[in-house]
Amino acid sequence: MSYANDMPTQSSTDLASDLRLGCMRLARRLRTERVSDDLTLSQWAVLGSLERHGGLTVGELARVERVKPPSMTRIVNSLADAGLVVxxxxxxxxxQVVVDLTEEALSLLTEDRRRRTAWLALQVAELTDDERALLARAVPLLDRLAST
Amino acid sequence: MSYANDMPTQSSTDLASDLRLGCMRLARRLRTERVSDDLTLSQWAVLGSLERHGGLTVGELARVERVKPPSMTRIVNSLADAGLVVxxxxxxxxxQVVVDLTEEALSLLTEDRRRRTAWLALQVAELTDDERALLARAVPLLDRLAST
DNA sequence: TATTGTTATACTCTATAACTATA
DNA sequence: TATAGTTATAGAGTATAACAATA
Known part of the structure; x- marks a missing residue:
């Protein structure tokens, strides 16, 4: 099936500009729907990386998070003190030292995701069926654009 | 036209979860494509707010950026020292004190947007015509979701 | 008396440099 | 000798409390 016939041809630049703004706005809105303010963004990011990739060394975490090793040592220390990593x-x-998530961290991440998704799910439920179907087709494109 | 018939019905929750991840990933990727590392995120955010809303007072800026007045005073000071606001x-x-962008800040913002969009435009150009048309229809939905 | 903005001070986060342990 | 991680120290950034000026 083709959607191109339904739309005036839009240049890649214009589309990119619109997409950038829309994506940043939604991401910003999503950021405000946190499960807790107890953890910093860096701490959350480390928990997320460990969840995605499994156990990582301190050096790997520093590279993934674009942070220097001493800073990652501190972040890992704080997470260890909070009982979220070992x-x-x-x-x-x-x-080398491998950092793993604890059970407590796993449930915290699950809870965080559930609440944040719950907010967005409310908004998504307001859309029409056609709009939801359209969005479902567009999401994989966002992933492809992000992974380059 | 209907897309609902082309897709298995996906629950709002599943769609919201996928959309959340895709949006965050793309936003994170976009954040790495900055025009300069000279300014902090807070400073960029203030410039962006001033660009969107025109001149704002220190208190208004603090409220918009979710920052305490003394912190906003410091940020405004740094931007003023850099010749980006008056x-x-x-x-x-x-x-009250109203903060305005300088001409220099305006061109900096324009340049930043151009470069960041340029990166995304390259990725968008790799898509098929159908995919671009699909994305163009989806972007307004992102804005609507974000503005609630 | 309340509000806007600034100054003084303390805390958090990250970076560079120096150090320890292992390869 | 090089690498992984930690510790020591310094530099941003933000917050709370106290202060000055205006409503």
Whole structure:
């Protein structure tokens, strides 16, 4: 099926500009719907990375989060103090330290996702069936654009 | 025209979850495509607010950016030192101070937007015509979701 | 007396430099 | 000798409390 016939051809630049604004606005709105203000953005990001990738070393976390190793040590320390991560020695390299999520962190992440999604789900439920179907087709495109 | 018939019905919750992840990922990717690392996020946000709303008082800026007045005073000071904003007295209320963008700030904002959009436009150009048309229809929905 | 904005001070977060342990 | 991680110290950024000026 083709949607191109239904729409005037829009240049990539105009579309990119509109998409950028819309995406940033929605992301900003989503950020305000946090489950808790107890954790900083960096701490949340580290928890998210560990959830996505499994156990990571301090160095890997620093690289993923674009932070220097000493800063990541501090973040990991704070998360460890909060009981959200644990350190364990690397199997093959005694210099490295692997960081893992605790059960408490997993449920915190689940709860956070549930609440934030719940807000968005309310908004999505307000859309028409056609609009929801359209959005469902567009989401994979957002992922493709982001992963380049 | 209807897209609902083309798609299995997806619950609002599932769609919201997918949309949330896709939007956050793209927003994160867009954030890395800054025109400069000279300004902090707070400083950029203030410039953006002034661009959108025109001259605002220090108090209004603090409320918009969810920051305490003393912090906003500091941010405005730094932007003023950089020649990006100027202070002027409020017309009716002698206590208030209105902050305006300078010409330099306006061109900086334009340049920032151009470069960031340029990156996204490259990715968008890789899409098919159908995909671009689909995206063009979806973007207004993002705005509507964000504005609630 | 209340409100707007600023100044004084303390706390948090991150970075650079120096140090320890392992490869 | 190089690498992973930590500790020590310094530089931003923001918050609370106190102050000055205006309504």
């Amino acid at each position: 350190r364990r020695p690397h199997a093959a390299d005694g210099r | 202070r002027r007295p409020h017309a009716a209320d002698g206590r």
